[in-house]
Amino acid sequence: MRKIRKIKKTPQRTCVGCREAKPKKALIRIVRTPEKNIIVDPTGKANGRGAYICPKKECLEAAVKSKRLSRSLEVEIGPGDLKIIEDELEAIIEKESSGEHI
Ligand SMILES: [Zn+2]
Numbered sequence: 001m002r003k004i005r006k007i008k009k010t011p012q013r014t015c016v017g018c019r020e021a022k023p024k025k026a027l028i029r030i031v032r033t034p035e036k037n038i039i040v041d042p043t044g045k046a047n048g049r050g051a052y053i054c055p056k057k058e059c060l061e062a063a064v065k066s067k068r069l070s071r072s073l074e075v076e077i078g079p080g081d082l083k084i085i086e087d088e089l090e091a092i093i094e095k096e097s098s099g100e101h102i
């Protein structure tokens with residue numbers, strides 16, 4: 001049986017990698033800031049254009065290969081940007097697997 005929460009609507013976002021809709025909290029937000037930097041935004045509060053992705057390397061790869069990530073951020077993802085996202089994603093995956101919450 002599922003617990004009924006006070007807030008009925010869980011905001012759902014679609015992963016740019018696997019295209020599955022998931023609760024916002026289960027996804028990682030990647031943001032293109034107004035300064036045109038690409039950052040991983042664990043707080044979900046950074047300014048800029050955002051895209052959501054599962055904390056999985058497979059999804060990041062799919063998102064980049066399909067160009068859905070660059071399309072949703074409206075920016076070219078260079079190898080440097082990709083490296084930053086990869087590193088951040090890895091750190092988040094590691095944290096989550098160690099049971100820590102962000
Ligand atoms: Zn995904």
